[in-house]
Amino acid sequence: xxxxxxxxxxxHQYALDVVKGNILVAEWVKLACERHFxxxxxxxxxxxxYYYNEDTGARVxxxxxxxxxxxxxxxxxxxxxxxxxxxxxxxxxGWLCKxxxxxxxxxxxRAYIELPRGNGKSAxxxxxxxxxxxxxxxxxAQTLAASTSKDVAKIVFFAAQQMAKSNPEFLKHLGAxxxxxVIFQQKSASRFMAISADSxxxxxxxxxxxxxxxxxxxxxxxxxxxxxxxxxxxNNSLMLSITTAGVDTSGVCFEVRNYLTKILHxxxxxxxxxxxxxxxxxxxxxxxxQMWAAANPGLGVMVMPEIIEQLCKKAQQTPAAQSNFRTKxxxxxxxxxxxxxxxAKLKAxxxxxxxxxxxxxDELFIGLDLASRVDIAAKLYLFVRDRHYYAFTQxxxxxxxxxxxxxxxxxxxxxxxxxxxxxxxxxxxxVIERDLKKDARDYNLVEIAYDxxxxxxxxxxxxxxxxxxIEVGQNVKNLSPAMKxxxxxxYDRRLHYNCPILTWMFSNVxxxxxxxxxxxxxxxxxxxxxxxxxxxxxxxxxxMLKEDTTSIYESQELFTLxxxxxxxxxxEDDIVDESTKYDEFEVxxxxxxxxxxxxxKHGWR
Numbered sequence: 001x002x003x004x005x006x007x008x009x010x011x012h013q014y015a016l017d018v019v020k021g022n023i024l025v026a027e028w029v030k031l032a033c034e035r036h037f038x039x040x041x042x043x044x045x046x047x048x049x050y051y052y053n054e055d056t057g058a059r060v061x062x063x064x065x066x067x068x069x070x071x072x073x074x075x076x077x078x079x080x081x082x083x084x085x086x087x088x089x090x091x092x093x094g095w096l097c098k099x100x101x102x103x104x105x106x107x108x109x110r111a112y113i114e115l116p117r118g119n120g121k122s123a124x125x126x127x128x129x130x131x132x133x134x135x136x137x138x139x140x141a142q143t144l145a146a147s148t149s150k151d152v153a154k155i156v157f158f159a160a161q162q163m164a165k166s167n168p169e170f171l172k173h174l175g176a177x178x179x180x181x182v183i184f185q186q187k188s189a190s191r192f193m194a195i196s197a198d199s200x201x202x203x204x205x206x207x208x209x210x211x212x213x214x215x216x217x218x219x220x221x222x223x224x225x226x227x228x229x230x231x232x233x234x235n236n237s238l239m240l241s242i243t244t245a246g247v248d249t250s251g252v253c254f255e256v257r258n259y260l261t262k263i264l265h266x267x268x269x270x271x272x273x274x275x276x277x278x279x280x281x282x283x284x285x286x287x288x289x290q291m292w293a294a295a296n297p298g299l300g301v302m303v304m305p306e307i308i309e310q311l312c313k314k315a316q317q318t319p320a321a322q323s324n325f326r327t328k329x330x331x332x333x334x335x336x337x338x339x340x341x342x343x344a345k346l347k348a349x350x351x352x353x354x355x356x357x358x359x360x361x362d363e364l365f366i367g368l369d370l371a372s373r374v375d376i377a378a379k380l381y382l383f384v385r386d387r388h389y390y391a392f393t394q395x396x397x398x399x400x401x402x403x404x405x406x407x408x409x410x411x412x413x414x415x416x417x418x419x420x421x422x423x424x425x426x427x428x429x430x431v432i433e434r435d436l437k438k439d440a441r442d443y444n445l446v447e448i449a450y451d452x453x454x455x456x457x458x459x460x461x462x463x464x465x466x467x468x469x470i471e472v473g474q475n476v477k478n479l480s481p482a483m484k485x486x487x488x489x490x491y492d493r494r495l496h497y498n499c500p501i502l503t504w505m506f507s508n509v510x511x512x513x514x515x516x517x518x519x520x521x522x523x524x525x526x527x528x529x530x531x532x533x534x535x536x537x538x539x540x541x542x543x544m545l546k547e548d549t550t551s552i553y554e555s556q557e558l559f560t561l562x563x564x565x566x567x568x569x570x571x572e573d574d575i576v577d578e579s580t581k582y583d584e585f586e587v588x589x590x591x592x593x594x595x596x597x598x599x600x601k602h603g604w605r
Contacts, residue, residue, distance in 0.1 A: 007061035007081065008054035014086065015037065015087055016033075026278065026282070028264060032091075049098055050095050050096065050271065053095075054090065056093055057092075063135055065079050066078070067079050068163070068166035069123075070166055079123075085120075088124070092128075095274075106236055108273065112241045112257065113242045114243055114331055116295050116331040117244055117328045118296070118303040120302045122155050123163075126160035128240065129143050130164060130183070133190050134183075138208050142191060142208055143209045144207060144209070145193070145213060147197070148197050152196070152217065153194040153195060157194035164183060175187045181194070207230040207231045209240065210238075210239050213242055215243040216251065245331040245332055246333065250527050250528070254333065258409075278294075278297055279295050284344075292312070308329060340509040349496055350497065354390060354497075359385070359443070363383065363446050363543075364383050365382045365539040366379060366447070367450075368436075368448055369532070369534040370451070372426050377396040379396075379435070380532055381393070384543055389489055390497070393499040393501060393502055394418075395420065396428075397419060397420075397421055397427060398422050398424055398425055399421055399422065399424060399425070402421055405527075418499060429458055436462060448468065448469045449542045452471045453474075472538040472542070479520055480518040482538075482540040486540055502533075505531065506533060521533065521534075
């Protein structure tokens with residue numbers, strides 16, 4: 001068996017340590033590493049289209065290490081990739097296509113890397129951009145650094161300029177020159193430059209590689225779509241999105257992130273997209289130093305622990321600083337800046353195996369929150385079974401709102417059957433009425449609880465059909481008990497649902513609290529929809545009347561610090577047992593293969 005290069009060995013060992021639980025990481029990192037090993041197995045099959053060439057990935061790593069660090073305490077030293085960086089680079093560039101004219105054609109055409117601030121994502125993207133411009137063998141390669149503004153886009157380009165200046169002999173060997181706004185290679189007519197969303201120059205590009213920096217800042221997907229379309233003219237192109245977490249879960253960044261998580265979970269099959277997300281593990285305490293290390297793979301090398309500790313202490317004392325700390329330094333998405341619920345505990349309530357057809361005989365409460373033009377008209381089914389609550393959803397929106405709306409996920413939700421789109425510029429209430437009448441026939445309906453705004457006429461028509469409807473005013477008296485009851489259900493894991501729209505809307509809810517500790521929901525921006533939550537509040541108002549709710553208010557800590565999850569059993573034994581399936585990939589100690597980064601002596605190839 002051929003010995004691995006040092007970079008490939010580091011990448012391999014890192015992935016192995018992750019899947020065996022030797023390195024604490026979030027589930028998305030573990031799933032990315034498990035995917036790598038799964039594909040290594042599949043690559044032995046004739047019907048699997050891809051194979052892994054560790055030398056190809058290691059070659060790119062060696063190229064990167066020919067440059068020098070240009071800022072910080074290690075300025076002037078050669079770049080030394082960490083194992084996690086080797087894994088990313090070797091994955092993106094090491095997986096190739098088995099068939100076709102080009103044997104160097106890469107499998108991955110898109111990559112998404114989410115990291116907290118300070119872990120060197122822009123520097124890594126800059127080095128990869130230099131490789132794709134100067135050393136990938138692509139004639140007339142157009143490599144772009146793109147973002148919402150020229151200043152942000154120039155971060156990656158400026159870093160590449162400084163790296164290129166750090167080794168002028170190597171730059172000369174590559175036949176490249178640095179100009180004010182472009183890095184140019186004469187022999188291949190290739191160039192690297194920065195563009196922005198406001199430059200109006202993205203259309204018509206014939207892109208070999210584009211790095212989209214801080215994707216979470218993009219308010220819409222125009223630049224993203226324009227550049228992705230431009231990549232179609234090349235058969236070995238790469239779109240690299242690098243970002244920290246953000247607060248806008250209706251934007252293109254969260255859509256791309258959500259798409260990746262479905263790939264990693266095996267819910268979507270896309271063999272051409274690579275991605276990895278560094279954040280704190282689900283359920284982790286953001287104040288725990290172990291969580292800082294899990295979210296920041298460069299901790300101790302690129303990110304200084306004492307700085308993170310200082311920022312964390314400030315975040316604990318200053319509520320306004322907490323959201324920024326968790327978003328920028330732990331890469332936790334903080335929708336609306338301060339979400340109502342603990343999203344980790346909420347995600348534990350998601351059950352993708354639920355089917356509404358299994359609840360035909362259980363008591364059903366329907367919550368209804370109507371809207372006619374801009375907002376979503378929301379219908380929520382709430383079934384009650386053995387003191388557990390099971391929520392299913394159906395949303396409605398008119399075509400004009402979809403076209404003019406800022407949420408790029410509407411069309412995807414329509415395809416998934418979660419959003420019904422009606423013709424015209426007003427949501428068709430006749431469609432909703434028809435569906436409600438069918439619900440009354442098909443299920444054991446107790447009541448339809450509705451917000452009276454825009455729903456009075458519909459409620460009167462349903463009453464004439466002898467369908468039970470009841471008005472639930474959207475006031476503190478009704479909503480505060482309902483919201484606290486929902487909090488208790490989530491902490492007890494007695495609320496179950498499977499709708500990504502509801503997750504998004506939960507994350508948009510911000511609460512106001514009065515002097516009597518009553519809470520009331522609101523949203524910070526018009527595009528932060530919460531209509532399904534409003535429908536849930538109405539349904540819960542009615543359903544909770546059938547349950548003794550006095551016990552859930554006994555502990556004030558429940559609504560301030562949360563409660564200990566006694567059902568969270570130790571999974572250490574499971575990790576050890578699971579890891580045995582990776583034994584065939586164990587790294588065998590062989591004579592260490594050192595690489596001298598001085599290209600004049602050994603060459604980076």
